[in-house]
Amino acid sequence: MKKDKNKKKNLxxxxxxVGPIGFWMTVFVAIPFLYIFAISFMNRGEYGGIELxxxxxxxxxxxxxxxxxxxxGSIWMATKTTVLCILIGYPFAxxxxxxxxxxxTMLLLMxxxxxxxNSLVRTYGWIxxxxxxxxxxxxxxxxxxxKEPLEIxxxxxxxxxxxxxxxxxxxxxxxxxxxxxxxxxxxEAASDLGAKPRRAFTKITLPLTMPGIFAGSILVFIPTxxxxxxxxxxxxxxxxxxxxxxxxxFLTARNWPFGAALSIILxxxxxxxxxxxxxxxxxxxxxxxx
Numbered sequence: 372m373k374k375d376k377n378k379k380k381n382l383x384x385x386x387x388x389v390g391p392i393g394f395w396m397t398v399f400v401a402i403p404f405l406y407i408f409a410i411s412f413m414n415r416g417e418y419g420g421i422e423l424x425x426x427x428x429x430x431x432x433x434x435x436x437x438x439x440x441x442x443x444g445s446i447w448m449a450t451k452t453t454v455l456c457i458l459i460g461y462p463f464a465x466x467x468x469x470x471x472x473x474x475x476t477m478l479l480l481m482x483x484x485x486x487x488x489n490s491l492v493r494t495y496g497w498i499x500x501x502x503x504x505x506x507x508x509x510x511x512x513x514x515x516x517x518k519e520p521l522e523i524x525x526x527x528x529x530x531x532x533x534x535x536x537x538x539x540x541x542x543x544x545x546x547x548x549x550x551x552x553x554x555x556x557x558x559e560a561a562s563d564l565g566a567k568p569r570r571a572f573t574k575i576t577l578p579l580t581m582p583g584i585f586a587g588s589i590l591v592f593i594p595t596x597x598x599x600x601x602x603x604x605x606x607x608x609x610x611x612x613x614x615x616x617x618x619x620x621f622l623t624a625r626n627w628p629f630g631a632a633l634s635i636i637l638x639x640x641x642x643x644x645x646x647x648x649x650x651x652x653x654x655x656x657x658x659x660x661x
Contacts, residue, residue, distance in 0.1 A: 404638075411631035419625030429632035438616065438633075445612040448527070449595035452534040453542075456591045457584060459535065460542035464583075465576075467543075468550040479547070482540045490537055494604050497533050498524060501605075525607035533601040538594060542587035549583025550576075589648050593641050613637055 411429055414422040432438065467478045485493065500506050501523040508520040523529045553576065561571040599614030613633065620630030 407631045407634055410628050411635050413628045415626045415628050419627075421627055426628075429629045430636075432629060433632060433636060441611050441613060441616050445596050445614075448531065448534070448610075448612060449592045452531055452538065452595045453588050453591045455531070455535050456539045456542040456587065460539050460546055460587060461580075461584070464543045464546035464550055467547050468553075479544075482543050485540070491600055491604075493537070494533055494601055497529075497536065497605060501529055501532065524605060525609055527606070527610055529605040530602045530610045530612075533605040534595050534598065537598070537601060538591045541590035541594070545586040545590065546580065546583040549580045549586075553579055585648050585651060589644055593644060596637060596640070 410421050412425050412427070414424045414426055416422045433442075467475055470478065498505075502508070503520040503522065503524070505524075507523075508517075511517045512520065523532070557575050557579075558571055561575055566574070596612065597614040597617075599612065599618045602610045602612045602615055617630050617633045617637070620626045620633060624630075
């Protein structure tokens with residue numbers, strides 16, 4: 372009897388803990404994903420919508436040169452954004468890790484506080500800053516550093532600025548976590564053995580913090596492909612990323628099956644990148660633990 376009661380209690384505790392998240396994942400993740408996956412093999416209706424049937428044409432259309440250019444351009448934009456976030460985020464994360472606990476808290480709050488404001492609102496703020504009559508151009512003209520306003524808004528540069536600004540915290544936080552856990556005695560040993568700071572960084576600090584770089588790169592690269600509102604606002608109609616293409620298929624062209632196919636391909640790309648991270652990052656974690 373006691374064993375049965377214990378089993379019931381254990382079952383109840385498991386259901387209580389796992390049930391809500393299981394319900395959430397099923398209703399808001401699994402079912403929508405299956406729905407999108409199913410309609411990606413269907414046909415577009417004459418006036419939009421979906422017609423029942425089975426076709427692979429939606430996936431075949433992805434290889435059209437027009438859409439392939441969007442994919443290659445998006446990947447190139449995501450790569451540049453990721454590299455810039457590493458160049459900005461790594462020194463800042465390293466700087467934070469060297470400070471006292473009180474200063475660390477304050478600096479981390481500076482990184483996190485922008486999340487309290489909607490990213491859409493912050494993106495509109497960048498329009499005011501970088502437009503031809505904006506604050507940045509007016510300042511540069513006032514100090515005679517430039518003779519005519521810089522064309523930043525509605526260009527790839529403007530989109531990249533918005534992407535880097537929005538996503539750099541996602542690079543800083545995993546890097547800080549990784550650098551914070553770094554065994555300082557290894558650097559002291561390298562110094563005692565005559566290694567210069569640059570050599571100690573390249574041989575010890577950088578290899579042991581590579582998991583943080585990989586994690587931050589995934590957190591930056593993947594959202595860059597899907598953040599359509601930044602390229603819409605800062606790029607206008609001149610910059611087209613995968614996220615914009617998917618949004619346009621659902622809302623403008625009303626070609627839901629093709630938009631669903633594009634979404635599935637983007638999900639597959641995400642899973643591939645996560646798989647690469649788990650493979651390479653896992654090996655690096657093991658290396659860091661030696």
